[in-house]
Amino acid sequence: MESTADGADDTSGCRDFRRELELKQHAASRPLWVCPDGRIVLEASSPVYAQALDLLVAISEPVSRTRHMQEYQLTQYSLYAGASMGLRTQDITAGLERFSKCGLPEEVRAMVAECTERYGKVKLILRNDRYYIECPGDGAAFDALLHDAQIAEMRVLRDAAEEIPDHLRAAAAHGGGGGGAGSIVGLMGAAAFDEDEPSFSRLEHRSFEVDASKIKQVKERCNEIDWPLLEEYDFRNDADASALPVELRPETRVRDYQQAALGRMFGSHRARSGIIVLPCGAGKTLVGITAAATIGRSCLVLCNSAVSVEQWYQQFLMWTTVPKERVTKFTAGTKERLHPEACVLVSTYNMISFPGRRSKEALEVMADVEAREWGLLLMDEVHVVPANTFLTCTIKTKSRCKLGLTATLVREDDKIGDLNFLIGPKLYEANWLDLQAKGFIATVSCAEVWCPMTAEFFAEYLRQPVAVGRQLYAMNPSKFRACEYLVRFHEARGDKVIVFSDNVFALKKYAIKLKRPYIYGPTPQHERMMLLEKFKSTSEWNTLFISKVGDTSIDLPEANVIIQVASHFGARRQEAQRLGRILRPKARFAGDSTDPPPPPLSLSRDVLHYYHYIIIITSLSLHYDTQEMFYSTKRQQFLVDQGYAFKVITNLVPDGQDELLYSTQRDQLDLLREVLTDATSAEAQAEDAREAAEVEKDSGGAAVYGGGGVSRKRASMSELSGGDGLTYAETSRRSAPAGPSQRHGVFKQIDKARQQQRGGR
Structure with a gap:
């Protein structure tokens, strides 16, 4: 990298750290490069790689984790997460100093100190259906919160005669300074009753109540003023909530990385709210069930779909001793009454957040859900929570602890940061390559198959609108032939194949022509379960076509080819989720009981191979001139950052394969006419309306269609894709940068210093 002067930026605005960082003695044996901007590079070949990795997982966010070099970034929330695990400022700086090849930059020391010294000073407590903010032993935090104008508007002011929390009553009784309820209220909420009161030293626990309906705003404001809320649940000493009779079965085995993740949650002998990130197939469900069994209180599990609800329901019964009558489901088709005492409820985000008219049975269940104080709110596929629809779930339900589970903590709409105050910091994230090396997840070969468009399809692609163009490159005959060739090739080997298509027309056309089953939005629930079961346990159907309803929360451990x-747009998360359908290895470890034994497959080898194919369209000259090429590059970025490499195949189908469909020009022209006709047909619009109605029905409302006719409306891309209400929006991260008030002071200082350096050149 070129530099204009010592310590200055180069012409591209990048800093030359070679001139700023001085190597220590024995630097070659140290694995970390710690840069002044909080960026950390880890050498995976170091003999102390494992120890350095443990530190980085606790205090930083992974950016890229390739096989030999890995990159991490210190952030405000990652340092909060480290502090929540009991790491002090000096612990973090000493660890970085020990592993760093250079002296620890002063900017990093300041960043760590600023972000960790305040964390844990302010706590959010749920008690008797009321939320309290407590500042144990920290008068400065208490004063700052009470005198903040926005938080003042969200406080709840009650009469002195109303119920006072027991711990405050005891503190006032032993702390002197007057007696009676009136003096307790005066000490507990002095800013509410006497804004001029400067000191609260007589109370060990300083507390005030906040409006339960504004918890999101309270959390967000506390983060903005650098007093982040810590949510911990002292479940061992909770005598108010009834206990749930649940334990893990003796034969259940929790793997070492699952134990590490749970250790981050329960490290302080309390249940810490936060997020655990594990790859698909690595056992996130068992981690959540173990957390619920450890807390031993009522648990609300939220999933993406009714299929996922059924799987969680069965997994609770499989891995724990909880009585069956205490595990209930709440979906559009199943509205079971909750057990009057502690229980486990498994439902969907849509069912809890649905704003429309509900049936009588659903209203009764929802009233019970909203009235209860749940010991654990367990959120599967937690990356969907920031969406406005699902955000309601965290407001409608009251829980003492929240645990989010996901394989891909990424979104395309800049809302992923909201999880830090809606749920909590990231507690643990596993390294995909490390789990792959240990055999816990499969080693997958990823390939991009380039299929040139036929001349007729490419001419129409250049002429037609964008929406029709997507239909054209989805149904390109070269792509169809490549798909058919791969399906027949892998079925002959005894493999189990899943074919994904976000385009419903293409999905049905491929499946019908190839005589294979398919699942998409309007497919009835019982039919979905039947098809999935046949795919898993029989050799009758070794290939299953599926829309994006299969992206998440569907357990298909037998599949080994994708x-x-x-696909639509450049959703990195969707790409990783689809790869995750085949990440569970089929060759089990001896004595590993966390997965049920696989069904017998008629294979000619002992070890299965795993393949992930992406069939995309290029022009006649193989140039990057179709939208699908552009989106494919974006979609693969997350997997590349996890260490995966993609092989490009330009000539997949060998010559002489005339038995494949659409091999003649006449067949290709017939297909072209069919595609162009379907793009604007009334039947296609009606299909979109039926699928949209199915989405609404799954959400808990009445179906739009049925009875007299079909409801028609303007179609959207999400409705065309066969999903269950999930959306993927392509946005620019640069178009909506975080405002100054949303950034931590340390990071604003770094930005200011950079601007000054550039201005002084």
Whole structure:
């Protein structure tokens, strides 16, 4: 990298750290490069790699984790997460100093100190259906919160005669300074009753109540003024909540990385709210069930779909001793009454957040859900929570602890940061390559298959609108032939194949022509379960076509080949979720009981191979001139950052394969006419309306269609894709940068210093 002067930026605005960082003695044996901007590079070949990795997982966010070099970034929330695990400022700086090849930059020391010294000083407590903010032993934090104008508007002011929390009553009784309820209220909420009161030294626990309906705003404001809320649940000493009779079965075995993740949650002998990130197939469900069994109180599990609800329901009964009558489901088709005492309820985000008219049975269940204080709110696929629809779930339900589970903590709409105050910091994230090396997840070969468009399809692609163009490259005959070739090739080997298509027309056309089953939005629940069960346990159907309803929360451990023929936009998360369908290894470890034994497969080898194909369209000259090429590059970015490499195949189908469909020009022209006709047909619009109605029905409302006719409306891309209400929006991260008030003071100082350096050149 070129530099204009010592310590200055180069012409591209990048800093030359070679001139700023001085190597220590024995630097070659140290694995970390710690840069002044909080960026950390880890050498995976170091003999102390494992120890350095443990530190980085606790205090930083992974950016890229390739096989030999890994990159991490210190952030405000990652340092909060480290502090929540009991790491002090000096622990973090000493650890970085020990592993760093250079002296620890002063900017990093200041960043660590600023972010960790305040964390844990302010706590959010749920008690008797009321939320309290407590500042144990810290008068400065208490004064700052009470005198903040926005938090003042969200405080709840009650009469002195009303119920006072027991711990405050005891503190006032032993702390002197007057007696009676009136003096307790005066001490507990002095700013509410006497804004001029400067000191609260007579109370060990300083507390005030906040409006339960404004918890999101309270958390967000506390983060903005650098007093982040810590949510911990002292479940061992909770005598108010009834206990749930649940334990893990003796034969259940929790793997070492699952134990590490749970250790981050229960490290302080309390249940700490936060997020655990594990790859698909690595056992996130068992981690959540173990957390629920450890807390031993009522648990509310929220999932993406009814299929996922059924799987969680069965997994609770499989891995724990909880009585069956205490595990209930709440979906559009199943509205079971909750057990009057502690229980486990498994439902969907849509069912809890649905704003429309409900049936009588659903209203009764929802009233019970909202009235209860749940010991644990367990959120599967937690990356969907920031969406406005699902955000309601965290407001409607009251829980003492929240645990989010996901394989891909990424979104395309800049809302992923909201999880830090809606749920909590990231507690643990596993390294995909490390789990792969240990055999816990499968080693997958990823390939991009380039299929040139036929001349007729490419001419129409250049002429037609964008929406029709997507239909054209989804149904390109070269792509169809490549898909058919791969399906027949892998079925002959005894493999189990899943073919994904976000385009419903293409999904049905491929499946019907190839005589294979398919699942998409309007597919009835019982039919979905039947098809999935046949795919898992029989050799009758070794290939299953599925829309994006199969992206998340569907357990298909037998599949070992993924073929993707049509996708929308550049969603990195969707790409990783689809790869995750085949990450569970089929060759089990001896004595590993966390997965049920696989069904017998008629294979000619002992070890299965795993393949992930992405079939995309290029022009006649193989140039990057179709939208699908652009989106494919973006979609793969997350997997590349996890260490995966993609092989490009330009000539997949060998010559002489005339038995494949659409091999003649006449068949290709017939297909072209069919595609162009379908793009604007009334039947296609009606199909979109039926699928949209199915989404609403799954959400808990009445179906739009049925009875007299079909409701028609303007179609959207999400409705065309066969999903269950999930959306993927392509946005620019640069278009909506975080405002100054949303950034931590340390990071604003770094930005200011950079601007001054550039201005002084």
